[in-house]
Amino acid sequence: MSEVLALTKELVMRPSVTPDDAGCQELLAGRLARAGFACESLRFGAVDNLWATHGEGGPVLVLLGHTDVVPPGPRETWASDPFVPEVRDGRLYGRGTADMKGSVAAFVVAMERFVAAHPDHRGTVALLLTSDEEGDAIDGVRRVAQVFRERGQRIDWCITGEPSSSSRLGDLVRVGRRGSLSATLLVRGIQGHVAYPEKARNPVHAALPALAELTARSWDEGFESFPPTSLQVSNVQAGTGAGNVIPGEFTVHFNLRYNPHWDASRLESTIESMLARHGLDFDIGWHRSGEPFHTPEGPLRAAAREVLARMTGSEPEESTGGGTSDARFIAPLGAQCIEIGPVNASIHQVDEHVAVADLEALPGIYQALIEHLLTPA
Known part of the structure; x- marks a missing residue:
């Protein structure tokens, strides 16, 4: 041996x-x-x-x-x-x-x-x-x-x-x-009955346009031998389990694998500015795995x-x-x-x-x- x-x-x-x-x-x-x-x-x-x-x-x-x-x-x-x-x-x-x-x-x-x-x-x-x-x-x-x-x-x-x-x-x-940056996004709404949407605020509906912009964005064209930066949603969660309740919160987990065009702080500020522009009531937590x-x-x-x-x-x-x-x-x-x-x-x-x-x-x-x-x- x-x-x-x-x-x-x-x-x-x-x-x-x-x-x-x-x-x-x-x-x-x-x-x-x-x-x-x-x-x-x-x-x-x-x-x-x-x-x-x-x-x-x-x-x-x-x-x-x-x-x-x-x-x-x-x-x-x-x-x-x-x-x-x-x-x-x-x-x-x-x-x-x-x-x-x-x-x-x-x-x-x-x-x-x-x-x-x-x-x-x-x-x-x-x-x-x-x-x-x-x-x-x-x-x-x-x-x-x-x-x-x-x-x-x-x-x-x-x-x-x-x-x-x-x-x-x-x-x-x-x-x-590539660098790796993970996010946990919490969007707040107002829970209510699905029959009375005027008395509630659906955080899923509020967040979808922002998520569509995030996932459709072309972040860059790559860097030398690096592929383009990619954002992928990995998990979403909302609701109480009942079909007649508008949820009060919506949680989204996503990750970015990014090339040297970016660093974590620039990505974080860019995304937070976009979420604010959409008028969301949100908190976001970041985990930087490495540049x-x-x-x-x-x-x-x-x-x-x-x-x-x-x-x-x-x-x-x-x-x-x-x-x-x-x-x-x-x-x-x-x-x-x-x-x-x-x-x-x-x-x-x-x-x-x-x-x-x-x-x-x-x-x-x-x-x-x-x-x-x-x-x-």
């Missing part, structure tokens, strides 16, 4: 459903400490974070990942226990195999091999792990980034191991992500293209699609960020899996990237 396959299995056997790390980081810190890394545990609330470094000074290359996983759902829907890793037909099955314990194991193996081969490498290679990526992401990398900002911790480059590949390993590298980031052409993107072309046979697509990742908290520190990881077809699904061949190729890819950036040409 390969080193990375064995370590991935060890991690999968720990049921680390957000925010419980279930001992994953302790296991990894022990290995890295034996390899000469300085390891620091940063625990905030119920969330564990691990910061492991080797070397000193700049440039600083961070490998970023998470040890938490989403709940597996009913065990009986899985072909095998989600926390008992099993290899079938060349695939390793278990919760977290693709998202992202396989990448985390590959990070650790790659870092061990790198420092053994290059004990006096230039700069710093570091691993940052959290157990709060799949959850609220409050006390994880977001909180650690605040600590780094206070310390003046430098980060030049960041490689996140999220499952970014589409159909084969290394066919896509993410060079940016967009974009890594311009430079050493990190060039390294990714060169390494993936050499090791997979073709240059990757460079994309800014998908959802969000913890890199959104590292990019504002001044870091260039990319994401390279396994195929994402089964993530968060029943019978999540990763191809064993892909898993065993990952340490070599990550080690080559580290060597490209932290050893002399």
Whole structure:
């Protein structure tokens, strides 16, 4: 059994459903400490974070990942226990195999091999792990980034191991992500009988023209490789359950995925001004998941293209699609960020899996990237 396959299995056997790390980081810190890394545990609330470094000074290359996983759902829907890793037909099955314990194991193996081969490498290679990526992401990398900002911790480059590949390993590298802004809109009216609308004020009727404007708006035409900004309504709620009662309140939840044309504060003020223009009696609460980031052409993107072309046979697509990742908290520190990881077809699904061949190729890819950036040409 390969080193990375064995370590991935060890991690999968720990049921680390957000925010419980279930001992994953302790296991990894022990290995890295034996390899000469300085390891620091940063625990905030119920969330564990691990910061492991080797070397000193700049440039600083961070490998970023998470040890938490989403709940597996009913065990009986899985072909095998989600926390008992099993290899079938060349695939390793278990919760977290693709998202992202396989990448985390590959990070650790790659870092061990790198420092053994290059004990006096230039700069710093570091691993940052959290157990709060799949959850609220409050006390994880977001909180650690605040600590780094206070310390003046430098980060030049960041490689996140999220499952970014589409159909084969290394066919896509993410060079940016859209921002995510969520809203809870409460529109107030006056409850009443449907037969006497003159004695009531229907908040649904009042809100519909504003919602129509919001959902029909073209926010922008995109930004470089980013798609246009999108607003999607996810939930609406009104009424008492009775068919003859005009509701007194109407609640709407919506989310914007936005490109660097916007920031959260401008979107919030634009939307609040539009709602006020429609004469609504409303309250709105905002949740900022993270601002967009974009890594311009430079050493990190060039390294990714060169390494993936050499090791997979073709240059990757460079994309800014998908959802969000913890890199959104590292990019504002001044870091260039990319994401390279396994195929994402089964993530968060029943019978999540990763191809064993892909898993065993990952340490070599990550080690080559580290060597490209932290050893002399």
